[in-house]
Amino acid sequence: MRGALEQVAREIRESAWELALEVVEEGLADDLVPSLQRLGQVGQLGDIPTFISELAKELAAPEPGRMRRGGPLAARVRNHAREREALGFAPREIVSELLLLRRVVWRFVSRRSKTLTGEEVLEAERRLNDSLDRLVTECVVAYFDRATSELAELARRDALTGLLNHAAFSAAVDDELFRAGRYDRGMTLVYFDVDDFKQINDTRGHPEGDRVLRRIAEVMGESLRASDIAGRMGGDEFAVCLIESDVETGGRFLSRFQDLADEEAAAGRLPEGFTVSAGLASYPDDAESTDGLFRVADRRLYDAKRAKAVD
Secondary structure, three states: OHHHHHHHHHHHHHOHHHHHHHHHHHHHHHHOOHHHHHOOHHHHHOOHHHHHHHHHHHHHOOOOOOOOOOOHHHHHHHHHHHHHHHOOOOHHHHHHHHHHHHHHHHHHHHOOHHHOOHHHHHHHHHHHHHHHHHHHHHHHHHHHHHHHHHHHHHHHEOOOOOOEOHHHHHHHHHHHHHHHHHOOOOEEEEEEEEOOHHHHHHHHOHHHHHHHHHHHHHHHHHHOOOOOEEEEEEOOEEEEEEEOOOHHHHHHHHHHHHHHHHHHHHOOOOOOOOOEEEEEEEEOOOOOOHHHHHHHHHHHHHHHHHHHHHO
16 A cells, blocks of 8 residues: 555655646636735745645655644644735635645546555545645634734724723733832833813814824823833823833833923824823832832822812
8 A cells, every 4th residue: 555655645746836736726716716816826826835745745654743733834834824814815715725725636646546446545535634634724723823812912902092901001010010029120100191181072072082092192102112011091091111110210201201292282283282190100119019009100190180270
């Protein structure tokens, strides 16, 4: 049996390029894989010739490690799926390619069935089907891994601004507090809201209020270091976590933020006279827990609001 299957496998390897072209042709026929039409020939082929060569190896001499999850071939299949998806292929199209590959390769083997015994034909079918089933599985897993990862990230983000939402921001502060304690570093929480934001909504409408909130998030990003964390706590309330910092660092951030906001207001991208009120709390001087830092910062924010009202 081994000699006959090795001969067929050798012929498959030698015809890998032609077989891959057949897969592409059948994918283009009847629009089975419509996204192929947007690509040149090299792009259309992708990694299909490599997969055919690997299938031939598995037909000749099956190796459990060759198709194992996490192995080099599995990684290549996943990369192929991700690249196809980046090119605009729907998941159905990516799987359809591999099903077409199954059909093309099996048709090639069937033409040589006269040189094989019945037992050898059944064994060839089993080896090819098992291998292709693993390839399809890896493609599907790659898609769901990416989709799950994207959904998990979306769940952490505020839908309007793209900043971390309250829960995700608080969890990130927890993580940074742990690191700050472990390495004996400082950390600052800045909690602020927009002065007279209700007036913006009441006089200009909620769409304009949403636009202002989005622009605030962008200005925050321009005011922060790459290591810092920003979040929207709800409504017009925002917070930033300044890594390896003290209260003075928080003051410099607010000054930088207000300067940029003044430029935005002068350019008409934020309301005239735009200001915020803020409260700062630092670790470890003011509190040693996330809840404690938020309580201190919130109290100081309230004090800042009250002081402005008195003035």
